[in-house]
Amino acid sequence: MKKTLEFLEKHHDRYEQELIDILKVPSISSNPDNSEDMRDMAEMLKQEMRSIGMDNTQIIETGGHPVVYSEWLNAPGKPTLLIYGHYDVQPVDPIELWNSPPFEPVIKNGKIFARGSADDKGQIYIHLKAIEAVLATTGELPVNVKLVFEGEEEVGSIHLEGFIKEYQEMLAADYVVISDTPMFREGYPGITYGLRGLAYLQVNLRGTSTDLHSGSFGGLVKNPINALVEILAQMKDNDGRILIPGFYEDVLPITENEHDKLSKLPFSAEDFARSINAPELFGEAGYDDLERLWARPTFDINGIWGGFQGEGAKTVIPAEAHAKVSMRLVADQDPDDIAKKFTAYIESLAPNSMEVDVDAMHGGFGYVTDLDNPGLQAGVRALSRAFGKEVDFLREGGSIPIVKVFADIIKAPVLLLGYGLPDQNAHAPDENFSLYNFHKGIESIVYFLEEIGGLK
């Protein structure tokens, strides 16, 4: 271990230079003009994997941008890690808002500014450089490792699920590791152990066959917008609790352990409100702010429309009214079950004067990694050793669909060891990545490989 750390010290500057080199490649997956660059990027990664000592290095075609794969499986009896990341990046527009060109990396105040620096090239390089250091100094890894870097994450991982299914046997692993999330605050390592799911639906109400004049018909027909607001107002009580019967049935409660861990995180409701110019925050009674944001399900109306929306006044009773609604779910809520319960509730509330139909549009499960999971605990120890700080336990309010895909097909817990920072501008101008996190991240993965290797 001492040798490995010395190696990191010695190659500190080369590692940064190599990171700069891959950040120069404009691997924008959504832009057909960059398809050559996507190939170059995949080829560079394959060469890098080969040169650090990975085996079975290959570029695997998917029908879109290829997956770069390699493995090191010479630790029989030891756990196997599947490390996933992506080498494609977001587009750069609005380019005029960048302070330096997105593909000409610049180091300022300990951060490297370039498109893809945090999302996700800097984070996949942490794994490559950690593996390099361990293999170079010990000749072996303490665990088995499989690397899967895709080129379509920024365009919805179109071919990833098919790829994982096709290569399911090759990808078998005990843990899936993804480094593509931010830490909660600078200097403090973080593990994201939970994600929310989603159920998204559209509600359509129809009262009459055509729009009506409110003078000639008003008072004797039910207005579908009136009906819609009356129905949707019954989705939550004044405490912010969702009223759909059975909605909370499968919700995993927040454990005391989780509550303690989340409540340690510094969070200022005032700063949060100020950052979005909200006069005041609002959330479910009985829960802390971060629990509301990460660990509790929500009900939001994402869109509503009906009747006259133009300038001026039109005295119409519209024939129809519509709303798009979604619920952020948490483990173990089933989006199909929630869609059914929502639909039944809407139908029970709709007046006889309305035809109502509900379209379930899409959904996904939430995800949570047990805080006692040995792989997660290994990650906690590794991060804490490298950064010299207690690890922040984080959840994420949104979804990362690939997490659930890996968890379901590989049937292994997914560990989200993230090295980004909250102000990394991942999809915006001036994307940046902390070099402190880059180097501490490499060190943490060295420890992590050791910690996982120590598990039965």
Added chain:
Amino acid sequence: MKKTLEFLEKHHDRYEQELIDILKVPSISSNPDNSEDMRDMAEMLKQEMRSIGMDNTQIIETGGHPVVYSEWLNAPGKPTLLIYGHYDVQPVDPIELWNSPPFEPVIKNGKIFARGSADDKGQIYIHLKAIEAVLATTGELPVNVKLVFEGEEEVGSIHLEGFIKEYQEMLAADYVVISDTPMFREGYPGITYGLRGLAYLQVNLRGTSTDLHSGSFGGLVKNPINALVEILAQMKDNDGRILIPGFYEDVLPITENEHDKLSKLPFSAEDFARSINAPELFGEAGYDDLERLWARPTFDINGIWGGFQGEGAKTVIPAEAHAKVSMRLVADQDPDDIAKKFTAYIESLAPNSMEVDVDAMHGGFGYVTDLDNPGLQAGVRALSRAFGKEVDFLREGGSIPIVKVFADIIKAPVLLLGYGLPDQNAHAPDENFSLYNFHKGIESIVYFLEEIGGLK
């Protein structure tokens, strides 16, 4: 009177021919190509007024299409009627849906088909022909009469209010008579004695300065669409009663007399629902259907919008949400007062997490003529004598803004003696006017002049 009725009998066919002649003129006020026709029409009416014996016949410029005016003021001590009508007509599109050309009048099944036949040339001719018959057979009228026929009713009576104000003294009258409304049913004469008013407002809610991602922010911010539906759901209770504090304060109650009269009208809720394809009707508890439609105020959301309205799913918490709402008012509700009460109520309901503003867009008073008004009673007797049937007492769910303009400036009750039929297609292809109603209408105005002349 006998002579006058014989005159009507004798000139029956000529009257129809003259109606056909004026219906041939395409006096479409909204179409600049017809401005010559508008002039011709005004000129024809002026000649007609002169030839039947009206005095001071003139075409008065307004800045738009002119008003045709005349008077007969040789009945000192007798009441004065101001008879208003309009000589302009609606456009004819979709022309291809007409069964005969709109300006080539055709008589079929006792109805004359032509644009403007019911709305309003047929109805102003009723007055002209009645006056002609009385003057021709008696040499005088039993009342003083002023005729005001405008050319801009179908384009919003743009210059009428200015005209009435300018010529206020010349137009002074004891009663204003307008024949531009339909009867409730074929064969039964009707008087419309009430109109509803209007208060139209827009509600704007803002939660944050920009749209937010529902994954990253959902659960901790109030969604303005959720807030809007919760607020608007509190405008009515389950009985359809409006909950705005003080809303009903100035509502004139429906008298027992009115209730009896309205309840005599044959009205089938089933047919009404079927005609608009409504699964079921809905109205305020404790009132009959026609009372809900005509004599009670309403609250309707005319438009609502916010967030994502496109195809598919977008998990946005929008920054803003909006609604256009209107209330049909009844006498004596004041639209400004109602707008203030609505605004105060909305502000009291809005959560602290929202910025709310309410724009009062426009409004108008409702109108009602006292059923005991002697002029109205004279109309009832006249109509009943001519048609041989009891008169239907009607109200109208919408507004006729000029009624309120006349009532306020002339300071006289407005009597709406209407000779159209419910299926007259006033603004649609195949507009038509019943020739039975035309001739009975003339007879009824002969009686009406006599009845009014008998009043002190």
